[in-house]
Amino acid sequence: MSVITFWSNTNKPTGQTMSLAAIATNMAIKHNCKILIISTIYNDDTLELCFGGLEKNKQLLKKIVQSTTVAVDNGIEGLGKIAYSDRLTPDIIQNYTNVIYKNRLEVLYGYKEIENRPTKEEYLKMKNKYKDIILNASKAYDIVFVDVEKGIEDEFVKQILKISDIVVVNVEQKINMINGVNNLINSNLKNNNFILNIGRFDSFSKYSVKNISRYLGIKKSDVSVIPYNTLYFEAASEKKVADLFLKIRNVEEGDRNFTFIKNIEDAVEKIDYKIQEVQMNR
Numbered sequence: 001m002s003v004i005t006f007w008s009n010t011n012k013p014t015g016q017t018m019s020l021a022a023i024a025t026n027m028a029i030k031h032n033c034k035i036l037i038i039s040t041i042y043n044d045d046t047l048e049l050c051f052g053g054l055e056k057n058k059q060l061l062k063k064i065v066q067s068t069t070v071a072v073d074n075g076i077e078g079l080g081k082i083a084y085s086d087r088l089t090p091d092i093i094q095n096y097t098n099v100i101y102k103n104r105l106e107v108l109y110g111y112k113e114i115e116n117r118p119t120k121e122e123y124l125k126m127k128n129k130y131k132d133i134i135l136n137a138s139k140a141y142d143i144v145f146v147d148v149e150k151g152i153e154d155e156f157v158k159q160i161l162k163i164s165d166i167v168v169v170n171v172e173q174k175i176n177m178i179n180g181v182n183n184l185i186n187s188n189l190k191n192n193n194f195i196l197n198i199g200r201f202d203s204f205s206k207y208s209v210k211n212i213s214r215y216l217g218i219k220k221s222d223v224s225v226i227p228y229n230t231l232y233f234e235a236a237s238e239k240k241v242a243d244l245f246l247k248i249r250n251v252e253e254g255d256r257n258f259t260f261i262k263n264i265e266d267a268v269e270k271i272d273y274k275i276q277e278v279q280m281n282r
Contacts, residue, residue: 015199028105
């Protein structure tokens with residue numbers, strides 16, 4: 001199935017994770033497909049603030065690893081140990097995820113810093129197993145969204161971009177960012193497997209989708225935007241994103257949230273089209 005990675009080559013805020021969460025949630029509601037979000041970013045709680053914490057079930061996990069004495073961890077920590085023991089299979093992954101919508105949307109949060117525990121060292125050791133986790137997940141889920149850390153210097157990031165079917169390149173709505181896109185795409189991405197995404201999009205800016213696509217010489221269908229929305233950004237700090245999207249999924253024109261939802265649905269359609277395009281060119 002498809003691996004879609006959200007990435008940015010700048011440390012400036014681009015709305016990368018927020019855009020991913022919005023698109024994946026909308027896709028899970030509107031499409032009959034099973035989606036997994038994987039965060040590979042260390043000590044980032046953005047997704048957890050969007051969706052809520054992981055409920056622990058150690059008895060179930062002990063049964064999975066077939067040991068009553070093993071120290072059982074939740075989420076990526078536990079899954080990492082399974083991967084290192086060479087017992088990772090596609091079916092195991094779902095037992096370590098946080099279910100948002102049953103049979104539709106799940107999240108695998110990244111490593112979190114824990115007091116009196118060398119989690120940073122564990123994370124650095126685990127990084128080379130993310131590829132295996134993502135590839136196994138792609139066999140169990142229709143779509144795997146990956147939130148990868150920014151920059152291109154780390155070989156780990158290059159590895160994730162290489163195995164991705166589509167890379168969503170997140171940029172700010174500024175000319176200096178837009179100017180750097182062509183070199184960025186040509187040097188780091190496969191031919192035609194990218195979508196340019198602008199988070200916190202301002203519709204009053206002269207850097208519209210039409211102007212950006214014309215300026216860069218790319219198709220409008222390769223540019224998506226996620227506008228700022230007050231309700232969404234509030235929900236994303238209160239663990240209520242899943243509830244919000246259910247409430248506003250069918251808003252009509254004239255509603256204050258219509259443009260927000262319409263742009264997200266457009267982004268989903270562009271990703272769907274790109275998936276089909278990439279598959280046809282294989």
